[in-house]
Amino acid sequence: MRRLLMTLLTAAALNTPVASAAPLQWQPAQLSQSVQRDLQSRITDTRYRLFVSAPSTPAPAAGWPVLYVLDGNALFPALAMQARAAxxxxxxxxxxxxxxxxIGYPVEGLYDMPARxxxxxxSPRHTEVEPDRQRDADDFARVIEEEIKPLIAAQYSVDQSRQTLFGHSYGGLFTLHVLxxxxxxxxxxxxxxPSIWWDQHSLLEAVPSFVGNTEGQPRKLRLLLSVGLAEEPSADxxxxxxxxxxxxxxxxxxVKALFTQLQPLTGKKLDSELLLIPGADHGASALVTSLRVxxxxxxxxSP
Structure with missing residues (x-):
């Protein structure tokens, strides 16, 4: 009898809805196979958030090629999933x-507009400098070179000869500035x-010198320029x-004008590719370009 009673009680417990258990709650989604950490820069005194998606296979002898993505909060997730699927x-x-x-910022949203x-x-050359400006693209370039790259290389096997920088909008302007x-x-x-229009097109002032100086570069570089055709409305x-x-x-x-200016370097110092995206506006161009990156x-x- 006692054994029968215990059996019935156990069966009842197994078949009773778990009313007393805490209700299931929605939790923040986790990005598979990715990690993140914050970095406090000594150069800009700014905190950055770094996101990394590493291959699951052992690195080749030369290390993995690396893709550095600006506006990381917004653009990293899709690229990480693409890389993981590949x-x-x-x-x-x-x-x-x-x-x-x-490379992003410790914010909840997709962008930290003032920081980026x-x-x-x-630093502007033709427009007034913002009174609260504390750093510029040259400072941030140092952050990448002196702080972020060494941190990544210390943790992962990196192919130093294959490192790519990807930026959109202001990030595209920065990418061209570094180039x-x-x-x-x-x-x-x-x-x-890229926001070439910024500061009265001051970025373009460096192009003639870049095109004319073909000495001292050990390898040929590659550039992909892209823009959505819906980003510039027609006159009507x-x-x-x-x-x-x-x-x-x-x-x-x-973008077309810059691509034309860089053509004398094709096969020598820089091979450029132009991607014109039909129907894409400013935001969509980032997503479409991501598919090529x-x-x-x-x-x-190439040497």
């Missing part, structure tokens, strides 16, 4: 894994919808304030 298919597809490093405006833009002023910092550069597209601003910034025309990052460098 990693899982690598045996069948022969695709080479990529180490993806996102200081980090990604050079023109410190070209040896990376082997590949991807500038999506209407006259509201936003349309007028887009027309004034000439996003498509600026991983393949771009694994390409071998």
């Amino acid at each position: 990693d899982l298919r690598a045996e069948r597809s022969g695709a080479e894994p990529v180490l993806v490093v996102g 405006a200081q980090d990604y833009t050079p 023109l002023h410190s070209p040896a910092s990376f082997s590949g550069y991807v500038a999506a919808s 597209a209407g006259g509201d304030q936003r349309t007028a601003l887009l027309r004034q910034r000439r996003m498509v025309s600026n 991983l393949d771009f990052a694994v390409q071998p460098t």
Whole structure:
């Protein structure tokens, strides 16, 4: 009888709804196979958030190619998932894994607008300097070179000859600034919808010197320029304030003009590719360009 009673009690317990248990709660989603940490920069006295997605396979003898992604809070997740999917298919597809490093800020949203405006833009030459400005693109370039890259290289096996920088909008402006002023910092550069209009196009003032100086560069670099064709309205597209601003910034025309200016370097110092994206606006250009970035990052460098 006692054994029967215990059996019945146990069965009842197993079949009773768990009413007393704590209700299931929604939890913040976790990004698979990725890690993050904060870095307090001694150069800019600014805290950055670093995101890393590393391949699951052992690194080759030369190390993994590395993709550094600006606006990491916004752009890292999709690229990390792409890299992870490619990693899982690598045996069948022969695709080479990529180490993806996102550089962002310790914020809940996608962007820290004030911080990126200081980090990604050079000190203005033709417009008034903001009174609260504390740093500029040159300072942030030092953060990457002197603090972030060594931190990544100490933790992961890195192919120093294949490191790519990817930036969009102000991040694209920064990417081009590094290319023109410190070209040896990376082997590949991807500038999506770069804000060439900024500071009265002052970025373009460095192009003639960059094109004319072909000495002292040990390897040929690669550049992918992209822009959405919807970023520059046609003359008959209407006259509201936003349309007028887009027309004034000439996003498509600026990118095309820069690409043309860089053509004398093809096959010598820099191989450039232009990606014009039909129907894409400023935000969509970042997503479409992201689909090309991983393949771009694994390409071998040329002497």
